[in-house]
Amino acid sequence: MAMWHRARLCSTSKLRNFSTAVRQHIEDEGDWFYSSEWWGDQSDGHTVLRSTSDKGNGVVSVVAHHSSRPSEIHWPGMERWLQQRYAEMHPGSENNEKFRILGYQWRVLRFNDETRQSTAKIMAAYRESDPGSVFIMQQANCLAVPYLKSVLSVGLASIASCNYDLMNAVNGKKTMNILCIGHGGGSLPLFLASKIKGAVVHIVEIDPLVISASTQAMGFPHFSVMSPSGERVLSEPDPISEVFWKGVHERLFLFESDAEEFIQNANKIYDMVFVDAYDGDDIFPYKLRDPNSPFLKALKNRLNTEHGTVVVNLHSDSDVLDNVGSIPSPTMGRYVSGVCRAYKDVVAGNGRCGLGFTVSAPWVCNTSLAVCRGFRTDGGSLDRDKVLNTLISKSLEVENVMNLPFSCLQYIKRGFILAD
Numbered sequence: 001m002a003m004w005h006r007a008r009l010c011s012t013s014k015l016r017n018f019s020t021a022v023r024q025h026i027e028d029e030g031d032w033f034y035s036s037e038w039w040g041d042q043s044d045g046h047t048v049l050r051s052t053s054d055k056g057n058g059v060v061s062v063v064a065h066h067s068s069r070p071s072e073i074h075w076p077g078m079e080r081w082l083q084q085r086y087a088e089m090h091p092g093s094e095n096n097e098k099f100r101i102l103g104y105q106w107r108v109l110r111f112n113d114e115t116r117q118s119t120a121k122i123m124a125a126y127r128e129s130d131p132g133s134v135f136i137m138q139q140a141n142c143l144a145v146p147y148l149k150s151v152l153s154v155g156l157a158s159i160a161s162c163n164y165d166l167m168n169a170v171n172g173k174k175t176m177n178i179l180c181i182g183h184g185g186g187s188l189p190l191f192l193a194s195k196i197k198g199a200v201v202h203i204v205e206i207d208p209l210v211i212s213a214s215t216q217a218m219g220f221p222h223f224s225v226m227s228p229s230g231e232r233v234l235s236e237p238d239p240i241s242e243v244f245w246k247g248v249h250e251r252l253f254l255f256e257s258d259a260e261e262f263i264q265n266a267n268k269i270y271d272m273v274f275v276d277a278y279d280g281d282d283i284f285p286y287k288l289r290d291p292n293s294p295f296l297k298a299l300k301n302r303l304n305t306e307h308g309t310v311v312v313n314l315h316s317d318s319d320v321l322d323n324v325g326s327i328p329s330p331t332m333g334r335y336v337s338g339v340c341r342a343y344k345d346v347v348a349g350n351g352r353c354g355l356g357f358t359v360s361a362p363w364v365c366n367t368s369l370a371v372c373r374g375f376r377t378d379g380g381s382l383d384r385d386k387v388l389n390t391l392i393s394k395s396l397e398v399e400n401v402m403n404l405p406f407s408c409l410q411y412i413k414r415g416f417i418l419a420d
Contacts, residue, residue, distance in 0.1 A: 028405040029069040029121060030144035032363055038065050038106035038119050038144060045108070049217040055207040058112040058280035062217040067104040067121055075101040082125065085243045098128040106144070107218045109185045109210070111280040117210075118184030119144045122219040137244045138186065138219030140194035141405060147313055147366035148188055153395060153408035154359055154370045155272055155311040160394040162307035162353075162374035164271065170401050172197030179203075179270045179302075181259045181288075182277035183210055186220035193251050195402045202270075203254045204262045206277075211256055221249035228256070260287055260295040263302055271304050276313040284314065284339075291342035300347050309372040310347055314339060314358075316365045336367050340419050343371045355382050360415030368411075371419075384418045391416075 045065040053060050070078075082099040090097075102124040109118040121139040126132075143149050160166050169176040176199045180189045183205035193201050203224070205211050214220040221244075223237040241249055255262060259277060278284055287293045303310065317333020336358060344356035348371040356371040377386040395408035 026141075026403070026405045027069070028142075029067075029139070030142045030149075031406070032146065034067075034069065035144075035363075037067055038108055039116075040065070045106075048107070049213055051209055053111075053207055053209045053280065055209070056279045056281075057207050057210065060207070060209045060213055061110050061113065062213050063108045063110060065106040065108065067106050070104065078123070079125075082243060085246065089239065089242050089246075099125050100128060100131075101125050102134065104139075107185065109213055109218065111282070115278070115280070115282045116145075117278070118187065118214075118218075120185040120187045120218045120220075135240050135244070136217075136219040138190055140190045140248070143187055143191055143406075146363050146411075147361040147368065148191075149406055149408075150359060150361035150366065150368040150411040151274055151276070151311045151313055152188065152191070153398070153411035154357075154368050154391070155274065155309055156398045156402070157391045157395040157408060157412055158311075158370045158372045158375070159272055159307055159309040160398055161376060161390050162309065162372055163376055164307040166398065167401050169198040170196050174198050175200055176272070177202075177268055177270045179263075179266075179273045181263075181273065181275045183214060183254065184276070185218040186214045186254075188274060188276070189252060190220060190248075193248050195404075200251050201253065202268070203252065204257050204259050205254065206256070206258050208256050211254060220254075221245055221252060223249045224252035224254040226253055226255045259285075260293070260298075263298045264294060266298075266302050268302065269304050270302055271307065271309070273299065273303065273308075273310045274313075275310065282315075289339045289342055291346055296342060296346040300349075303347060303373070305373060307372070307374045308347075309370065310343060312339065312343060312369040314367045314369055316360060316367045336369070340369050340371075343369060344419050347371050348373055353382075355387065356419035357387065358415070358417050358419070359412060362410060362414055367415075382418075384416075387418055388413070388416055 045063040047061055048064050049062040051060055078101055079099050086097045104121060104123050107120050107122050108116055111117050121142045122136045123139060124134055124136050126134050168174040176196055178192055178199055178201045180201060180203045183203050189201045189203050193199050211225060215222040221241060223234050223241055225233045227233050237249055277288060287295055314336055317335050340356050340358060348354035348356055353374045355375050358367050358369050360367055377390045391412050395412045399408055
């Protein structure tokens with residue numbers, strides 16, 4: 001607990017204040033303005049978990065960094081919120097439990113001490129009745145690494161362009177089946193389940209050590225973890241999880257499995273699929289991009305035929321970036337082009353409304369590939385300008401419907417390339 005007390009006394013960050021003069025969003029605590037807090041080297045923080053994987057990820061570690069947001073003046077409001085939630089979960093209870101915030105941290109998941117695999121913000125709190133027991137909760141509305149905002153923006157704008165009723169899914173009036181291949185710290189699936197009340201999110205992660213790191217050190221709901229038999233490892237959530245998540249954790253299903261094996265044995269039809277799977281050497285597995293692989297063929301059959309959308313996180317081609325590594329080229333490199341062609345041809349198909357495109361994530365060397373079925377534009381044709389204009393229009397709708405803390409526009413337009 002002394003560690004958290006020291007964190008409360010840290011000096012104020014020298015980073016620029018986030019301005020809301022242009023768009024009235026809730027403050028984006030994962031904005032790049034604050035990146036120095038979680039993008040520094042390992043010496044900037046302290047290790048809270050470290051172990052060696054037997055699944056090809058090398059040394060898996062979680063490093064904690066101080067977070068300047070939200071500031072301490074906002075902590076009493078969160079304490080009251082937790083108290084109210086506890087009262088809702090335990091109506092009529094004589095013990096009106098009070099909570100105290102210890103602080104906020106960034107938790108960074110690393111492979112081999114170099115690759116930043118995932119970043120999440122966590123809150124630490126304790127109950128006044130049990131001061132020695134500390135609980136951590138991942139902050140569901142905070143997406144830090146820019147490529148996550150990129151895959152989210154292009155994915156949701158794409159499925160909305162296929163006439164998918166996102167509004168009713170967000171309001172919980174219809175079920176939206178989502179598959180996330182690759183878990184990391186779990187910030188993307190948690191964000192989706194929190195923002196979309198109708199979302200049922202299946203997550204596939206091959207490494208049990210990564211699952212343990214996310215649930216033990218990064219505040220991801222432990223109730224989501226599934227057994228090999230398909231049942232939850234925990235028969236029921238603990239009371240604190242119910243206070244923290246209030247049903248969100250019941251729509252998350254985290255499976256320890258090989259992605260190819262999982263998708264071949266799956267019996268669910270998915271509306272959206274996110275693929276973000278890199279090993280300890282920071283390599284995207286060949287079997288997840290081979291056009292002749294059982295994985296892509298099975299994925300094709302598990303995708304909704306009317307609006308199914310797949311988004312893949314890829315490293316950008318070095319031959320299509322300038323010497324700073326930040327300016328996208330108007331053409332795809334060989335690697336991204338090959339993956340794009342495989343997903344477009346096999347998964348989206350060559351039908352009239354199937355398409356694929358890529359965009360470049362700002363500040364990092366990542367490319368987001370999106371392929372979807374049932375894309376609709378005014379006038380029917382799928383030329384570049386009409387597709388891009390449709391995506392931009394739908395991205396604005398997505399922002400408003402989901403009350404996003406960031407603008408999707410910069411993640412839609414940057415380096416947009418429509419696949420042949």
